[in-house]
Amino acid sequence: MRLSFDNSIQNQYDNDQLIVKFAVLLSRTVREADIACRLSNLVFGLILDDTDEDGGAWTAERIQIAQSKYGDDRIVKVSAGVASYPTHGMDPATILSKATEAMEKAVTNSALPGLGLVIVAPQGPSN
Incomplete structure (x- = not known):
């Protein structure tokens, strides 16, 4: 799963602090067996142990709800893309x-305010 968040921060120091807060929220929301990591500036990845795409979507929604209730309100939206083994691929790069x-589709289509979108990848070859 990949997660991206939009924020209202303009300076780098505050942005870095917000990233740390979001990382803490992630670690408190996922299970101990799951792995959370930062992939780029505002993008995080999750590897969910023994979880199909429905469980991944449920986890993403749980993270969105936790962010809206307990997270920093400068994070205005959390969007997620979900893919799982073996439904979406047999190797890590494909997944x-x-x-x-x-x-990317979730971020692009999340123009309205709110929690953001959670999109499960379609089955079949990449376009």
């Missing part, structure tokens, strides 16, 4: 690519 495509 990550599918999750990235789904996340």
Whole structure:
């Protein structure tokens, strides 16, 4: 799964602090067996142990709700793309690519205020 968040921060120091707060929220929201990591500036990845795409979407929604209730209100939206093994690929690179495509679609289509979108990657070959 890939997660991206939009924020209202303009300076780098505050942006860095916000990233740390979001990382803490992630670690408190996912299970101990799951792995959370930062992939780029405002993008995080999750590897969810023994979880299909429905469980991944449920986890993403749980993270969105936790952010809206307990997180920093300068994070205005959390969007997610979900892909799973073996539905979306047999190797990590393919699964990550599918999750990235789904996340980009979620970010692009999340124009309205709110929690953001959670999109599960379609089955089949990448476009």
